[in-house]
Amino acid sequence: MFLGFDTSNYTTSVAFFDGQKIVQRKKLLEVKEGERGLRQSDAVFQHTVNLPVLLNALTEEFDFKAIKSVGVSTRPRNVDGSYMPCFLVGKSSAVCVSSIAKCPMYKTSHQVGHILAALYSVDRLDLVKEPFIAFHVSGGTTEALLVTPDDEEIIKAVLISESTDLKAGQAVDRAGVMMGLKFPCGAELDKMAQNSGREFKIKPSMNGLNCSLSGVENKARKMFENNESNNDIAKFVISYITETLSEMLERITEKYGKMPVVFAGGVSSNSIIKEKIGKKYDAYFAKPEFSCDNAAGIAIYAYLKSL
Numbered sequence: 001m002f003l004g005f006d007t008s009n010y011t012t013s014v015a016f017f018d019g020q021k022i023v024q025r026k027k028l029l030e031v032k033e034g035e036r037g038l039r040q041s042d043a044v045f046q047h048t049v050n051l052p053v054l055l056n057a058l059t060e061e062f063d064f065k066a067i068k069s070v071g072v073s074t075r076p077r078n079v080d081g082s083y084m085p086c087f088l089v090g091k092s093s094a095v096c097v098s099s100i101a102k103c104p105m106y107k108t109s110h111q112v113g114h115i116l117a118a119l120y121s122v123d124r125l126d127l128v129k130e131p132f133i134a135f136h137v138s139g140g141t142t143e144a145l146l147v148t149p150d151d152e153e154i155i156k157a158v159l160i161s162e163s164t165d166l167k168a169g170q171a172v173d174r175a176g177v178m179m180g181l182k183f184p185c186g187a188e189l190d191k192m193a194q195n196s197g198r199e200f201k202i203k204p205s206m207n208g209l210n211c212s213l214s215g216v217e218n219k220a221r222k223m224f225e226n227n228e229s230n231n232d233i234a235k236f237v238i239s240y241i242t243e244t245l246s247e248m249l250e251r252i253t254e255k256y257g258k259m260p261v262v263f264a265g266g267v268s269s270n271s272i273i274k275e276k277i278g279k280k281y282d283a284y285f286a287k288p289e290f291s292c293d294n295a296a297g298i299a300i301y302a303y304l305k306s307l
Contacts, residue, residue: 001066002306003097004299005051006073007090008110009043009140010184011293012050016062017303022120022296023061024289025054031183036173037139040085047089055093070098071302073110073295076140078153082109106305108298111136111157115147116304117297118264118286127260128155128304133252135245138265138293139169139184142213144248146256154304160256161209161248168241168267171216175237178221179230189234190270196235204244209251216240242273249281260284266292 004015013026029046031038038046072094075082087110098105115134119125127147134145134157144161169186176185205212216237223233249261261283267273269291278285290296 001062002069002071002299002302003067004071004113004295004297004302005090005094006110006113006293006295006298007043007047007051007086008073008293009038009040009084009086012047012054013293013295014051014054014058015295015299016058017296017299019303022299023058024294024296024299025057026294027054028184033182034177036177036183043086044089047086051089051093064097064101067097067101067103069103069302069306070094070101070105071298071300071305072105072107073113073298074107075109077111078109078157079159104306106302108153108301110293111141111145112153112155112301113295113297114138114264114293115145115155115157115262115297116300117290117294118262118268118284120296120300121287121290122262122284124260124262124284125300127262130260132260132262133249133256135249135261135263135268136265137168137241137245137263137267139173139267140167141265142168142211142267144209144252154301161211161252163211163213163244164207166213166217168213168245169265171213171220171237171241172267174217175220175233178224179233184266186266186270189237190272192231192234193238193272196229196231198232198235200236200239202240202243204240204247206244206247206251209248209255211244211248213241213244238270238272241267241270242276245273246277246280249277249283253281262286264291
């Protein structure tokens with residue numbers, strides 16, 4: 001058994017991996033109605049409350065004595081200066097479990113966890129042995145990464161393209177909250193967008209391989225102030241993000257050549273994005289339960305480090 005912890009800014013999660021099957025327990029952090037995010041102090045408090053409950057749920061199904069190693073995300077990305085206090089909660093719990101179980105503990109990043117969970121969900125963990133492109137598209141991240149095998153980190157993810165301002169998940173949530181949806185708004189905005197029959201001609205704002213998404217929020221707000229349909233606003237936001245991601249991938253392919261592409265992160269689970277980009281580029285998209293924040297990829301990391 002390999003145990004993983006992930007205490008991101010919006011989800012508390014723990015997972016077991018036995019080399020084949022993942023079992024995970026997770027809980028979304030509570031965000032007050034009308035709010036668009038959480039303070040780190042609030043996130044830390046909620047993780048501290050949630051983790052014992054989730055761990056207790058797993059102990060009813062598995063014998064913790066069978067744990068061979070523990071994995072934990074300790075920062076957003078594996079780069080210098082990447083830090084968020086919320087990850088300290090998972091780290092503290094991982095240290096305790098590894099000490100009691102007398103097994104190794106392996107630290108990695110939240111981003112690596114996302115990528116490994118995505119690969120597992122599409123049955124392509126074999127890609128850790130070769131270069132590929134990973135898109136991490138979420139509330140705090142809109143990045144494309146060149147991923148290569150690494151003896152120490154299992155995979156090394158190097159940033160090659162990103163949004164220089166607003167992130168895709170922020171655009172989704174800000175539009176959703178503006179229309180009265182409960183944060184996080186991704187799933188509900190997806191449903192609304194599918195009820196719109198409008199098509200939008202969109203020219204992504206690009207600077208080389210990088211993009212800008214700040215115009216999405218401004219345009220969505222103008223549409224809202226002009227009393228345009230909420231479904232149409234949702235469709236516009238998703239369409240803009242879709243076209244932008246497509247253009248990023250097009251330019252990346254021109255520069256780096258064709259290689260496998262995998263999409264991870266909560267925004268990647270949007271049905272419109274998956275359909276349009278998936279068909280055009282034959283890309284892999286993580287299943288919904290493995291695209292949002294989760295500890296599955298962290299448990300897989302512990303497994304891979306133990307091999």
